[in-house]
Amino acid sequence: MRVEGDFADRKARELAAAERVNGPSLKRNRRRQKNSPAMPTLVQKLFNTCREIFSGVQAGVVPSPAGVERLRSVLDRMNPGDVGLNQSMPYFGSFGETEKPPPVTYLHLYECEQFSIGIFCLPPSAVIPLHNHPGMTVFSKLLFGSMHVKSFDWLDGPPPDTEPGLAKVVMDAAFTAPCNTSILYPAAGGNIHCFTAVTACAVLDVLGPPYSDDCTYYNELPCANISSGDSALAAEEGETQGRVWLEQREKKPDDFVVVGGKYRGPRIVVR
Template sequence: MGIERTLSDRKGKNFCELPEEKITNSKSRKKNRRRHKKAAPPVQKLFDTCKDVFVSDGVGIVPPPQHIQNLQSVLDGIKPEDVGLTPDMPYFLTNVEQRIPRITYLHIYECEKFSIGIFCLPPSGVIPLHNHPGMTVFSKLLFGTMHIKSYDWVVDLPANSSTTLKPSESLASETQLAKVKVDADFTAPCNPSILYPADGGNLHCFTAVTACAVLDVLGPPYSDPDGRHCTYYLNHPFSRFSVDGISIPEEEKNGYEWLQERVLPDDVEVVGHLYSGPKIVEN
């Protein structure tokens, strides 16, 4: 049944007597309203894309390349105002009464397959070196300048290698060799970074050069019951320790460091805060 017949039945004969031009204009306006239907907010598009990308919650499963490109493209288009942030908000200001810069985490969404959130760092704020076990991580710097240092584990050590410490050196816990992947400043706008379970800089540290915000997508998210613990590390220069069977050319030694497990340092304060940007609709 066409729209003209439906309205005629409802409104009576007078509708049929309307000039053809008015009927046509009415139809055009309705079509234009459908055509100009309000687009979903960028954060909603991000959520919908994550549902497609992280179809599996398995540890160490990397999404297909096309899915990765899609999510990277969506993140690339997100701006601070799309998530309700401006650089003058209290999250990004240094309080003289605080002994250390306070980092704020804005939780947006989390399920078994992925999580979305934003880290807000005032100047000199630090997210210490940590890992992402079995996870694929997308990070988008929304504004500001941040120094990022990231590592990948060196996994091709000889099976019989053992750590030989120099005199007066001792280790409180297991130490592993890692290769430096990135050690540089990044200023928004810049491309989103991607960390994979075994490469791409799965372990990283963030240091705010200026006030900045980082939008993070993790798939799957951390989960202590599932063995995906967030572990923190101290870094030591390669020259501090020697290992049997490991030989690295002198000019490359700065590209390797020893990472030693540690507890979350006392000079780091991370607090949670309610996300106040556009809401996500689960459909």
């Protein structure tokens, strides 16, 4: 028993000596760990990047190529969990057989004079009708689900408000997540577009600058009876493939309903 007691006493003295030597450094390490900031969430990185690349950017002006790639890189990494979404949420449920498209839910994350961040939640068969983004650069990230996108650019610049304009098809295809972020520019990339939910889906949108007025909605008309003399076509007679007339609508379609929902993902810290 005495041997065991001597051993215990010796170990106690050694531990006490070690604590006297290492105690201050151990306390400093614990203090550093306690005071070190948590890693920012992806949605916070998204906000920080938007604030940097859209700083001083006016309507109709595209951020620098390096800035565009930085923001695209952040969005490409994002998934539903990064913004508190899952497919079981009521926004994405089926509304059964109805004559009208089901409502779209919009989740607002942030908006300032330079940019806005939000999420469109579409149940199956929901439609965001053909509309434009005047003067904006738009980043769209499909977070989950499948969506059909049809988009257009003007062939010869936007027409007067009362007249239809000739446009070319930029995109007419379905996309399924995970997929890369799409970018629409003020005058290129399919600034006029329509979304149709093939399945329930969610789209994270960044707009720079945000909407200041309501967007314009359009009807798509067949491109018929256009002669080769039309300067906008500059093509052989009868070649109308990939071209349509877009006619401005007087107002938003009555069957397009957007309701607001509460964003429940990680919060954005604005300093």
